[in-house]
Amino acid sequence: MDTEREPTQIENSSFSTILVALIVFLVTCVIFLLFQRRRSSRRxxxxxxLCDSGKTLLFSQLVHGKYVNTQTSMKENLGDFVTKNGVLRIIDIPGYERLRGKFVDQYKSSARCVLYVVDSLTIQKDIRDVAEFLYNILSDPSIANNISALLIVCNKQDIPLAKSTAVIKSLLEKELNALRVTKSSQLESVDQKGSNIAILGKEGKEFTFSSLSMKTDFVEANALGDGAGTVEIQKWLTNLC
Incomplete structure (x- = not known):
């Protein structure tokens, strides 16, 4: 009797193996399709x-391919950056302190990446404000969990006294590390469990951009002129598509 049941047990085992493999395959396909759909929706x-960093001028170069006279933006500017790999929606967020948080909140759910423009000439004088705005962006859980890439644009490199990317990176890391300590202390004095802040870098270690979950790059740029100073930004965005 045992000999007669053995083929049936083998057949059942083979069927179960095939069924499990099929289920795993289908689940993998569904996850992949959902990921692709979510990624494509985030363009x-x-x-x-900050204001006067050259951000809106850069928007003009990326979207229109030319220089236009600009003024301090009080609302967002929207336009498409068309590449051979696809289309990205450029959202120029006003740099004005009372407005920028509102517009970041409005558009963060559709964002794939962040371009953070720095005035390379005034970075040392404005380092606190520059770092704090960047800290607020990076510590937003929605951005920290969903945005895959960050590009720090060190603008106005055509000016002789402009700081290099290496100097700007060092200044930002030092100031962001100090801000992280300050913000953590503030959270500990209130209800930390109720906070809606993502931790920058690795706890217990000095902050570095390499410790962020998102890919981070620095580039020197000059949004003035014929657009030659924004070529590296265009390449970066094209590779992102």
């Missing part, structure tokens, strides 16, 4: 930075 580029 926004948050173009951020």
């Amino acid at each position: 926004g580029v948050l173009l951020t930075g």
Whole structure:
């Protein structure tokens, strides 16, 4: 009797193996399709930075391919950056302190990456404000969990006294590390469990951009002129598509 049941047990085992493999395959396909759909729905580029950093001028170069006279933005500017790999929606966020948080919140759910524009000439004088705005962006859980890439644009490199990317990176890391300590202390004095802040870098270690979950790059740029100073930004965005 045992001999007669053995083929049936083998057949059942083979069927179960095939069924499990099929289920795993289907689940993998569904996850992949959901990921692709979610990724394709996130085609926004948050173009951020303080007032007078050259952000809106950069928007003009990326979207229109030419220089236009600009003034301090009081509302967002929207436009498409068309590449051979696809289309990205550039969202120029006003740099004005009372407005920028509102517009970041409005568009962060559709963003794939962040371009953070820094005035390379005034970075040392404005380092606190520059770092704090960047800290607020990076510590937003929605951005920290969903945005895959960050580009720090060191603008106005055509000016002789402009700081290099290496100097700007060092200044930002030092100031962001100090801000992280300050913000953590503030959270500990209130209800930390109720906070809606993502931790920058690795706890217990000095902050570095390499410790962020998102890919981070620095580039020197000059949004003035014929657009030659924004070529590296265009390449970066094209590779992102």
